[in-house]
Amino acid sequence: MSVVYFVVQQMMLFSIPLLIVALGAMYSERSGIINIAMEGIMLMGAFAGTLFLKFTDGTMSGQLQLILAILISAVVGIVFSLLHAYASINMKADQTISGTALNMFAPAFAIFTARIVQPEHVQQVQFTNTFRIARVPILGDIPVIGDMLFKNAYITTYIGFVILAVATYALYKTRFGLRLRACGEHPQAADSVGVNVYRMQYAGVIISGALGGIGGLVFVVPTSTNFNATVAGYGFLAIAVLIFGQWKPIRILFASFFFGLMKTIAASYSGIPILVDLGIPSYFYKMTPYIATLIVLVFTSKNSQAPKAEGIPYDKGAR
């Protein structure tokens, strides 16, 4: 049993950032804007968050510090995503090009800035990890579930589930969600009934920026004690999760669990006795998440339920 608990605990660390980032990308795409800049946004969020953790080390209690860092990551993610929003909404630029530019900008900017603002002039941002919760009071005593979700956990896991609940509710049960979805499917129709398409698309991209920034920090904090200007392709994996999840929140949850499991196997197969006994070279486990993505996409892409108008700049004049 302890192996199962270990795998689930590890899986959460990989799945939750994917979930948060994929939900962010979902909001952007359902408003009609393709956002492949998630990788760059995650990176900027993680960079700002870890810098904050480093500079405020020891000045406040661990969980409060982490929550503040998450807020800062969200704000930086939003600011960065505005560049994408401006290019794709106001300038009607090719959204893939603009996203690619942001992805290229982020690591270079993080390394350049880290070397300048840190007293040691190095590109890695070191921080102390004081955020692991060994056991949540009361909830940790629940059999099975307590062992899986409320031991060796991070507060970020619960934040992830809160975000999922809010995102699902907002998308399907509020006026805002309905309008946002309309803009992604048929912006002309949405406009004709008085929805401000540009404003909705800005909202979509801003939400993706906030969640992307949070996701970046949530990815880095539990898995490492230093940030080295990379989020290891997680932004792209999140977009694969989004496609696998067919742009729907609950499916995205399961998709991110699937990828989290694959990632867990790749990262910690040496702690899983059954897999060690197989004697397969470690590189095959490292490839597993990416090969699994490809296979899954083969089965899900044929009947793609992508928002109809995504990637097409909305032009008020064209009817």
Place this chain on the structure above:
Amino acid sequence: MSAEKVKDKKSGNGSVGVISSIFAIIVGLIVGFIILLISCPNEAVGGFVTILTGALTHGTKGLGDVLYQATPIILTGLSVAFAFKTGLFNIGASGQVIVGAFASVTVGIMCKSLGGVHWLVALLASAVAGALWAIIPGLFKAVFNVSEVISCIMMNYIGMYFVNYMVKKTPAIFDNMRNQSKPVASTANLPKAGLDKIFAGSSANVGIIIAIIVVIIIYIILTKTTFGFELKAVGLNRDASRYAGINEKKSIILSMMIAGALSGLAGGMIYLSGTGKYIEVVDVLCDEGFTGISVALLGLSNPIGVLFAGLFIAYITTGGFYLQLYSFSTEIIDIIIAVIIYFSAFSLFVKNVIAKIKVKKELKAESKEGGNK
């Protein structure tokens, strides 16, 4: 001459494109300068001048190094541009490069009996490997409608781990002490083709000449052949092309394969230069593939534009090497390139605006002429 061509010439699309690229470059350089100013005001001017002229300060060596740096990124740029022209976004150049590199290094080390054509065979092997690697995203796109962007990204990571694994498990290739591939046989190194005499002390070799020839070939394929026309047609409208009798699935797979071959060739060029570059067994995606995206975008996906864009990016990258004299890290070059790409996305908009203004002027002129008659 078709009616469309006449229209193209009238609105001067080519020159507008160049103007908008230059606009993007200028904005990128200005942003770079501002970042330098903010981070260290005393050294900003010196650092900026180094970026712009660093490649010129070391005589012919600097220029030769620009050509050497430009070779692989012209090819990856061409790869991305070719795919763009055919409606595909080849973000998988990175994986194709490393797989191509592995093939060329393997041939370079193992097949010692080839003699004078050794390097040529090794280069061909790299192109073939790149093409084979790109079949998968092409096939998945054509048959299963899988977004080539995601599958290419996955293939990048799979390629990286695959090559690391293969290098590590092959004793003939793996240098255990340095955790990297062994040097290739001297016959597999690209010949200098007299460029070492023109650009003394630099790493320039026959690669740049091959790259230019490949640029011309791709230009001819895209603009002068039925095959190229079909590929472009599929890129513009898959359904219409199928209706017109083009085998659109075959076109997609073939254009991914050609793009992959170009990137693979770039991988061969990098590791057969004899400049002390070996395949390191580390979990890092290779840069040249992503630089290729910048080169293609800046070159407006036009083969000739790609050639100049590659030379430009190699030029400021070479200038960036000399930045180490100052307290700036070389990442400023990547920042400048990213800003240039960002604004080159704007330039599509700028281009449209200029074209619209021109059309309006023409319409006015025509209506005036009509009025006078």
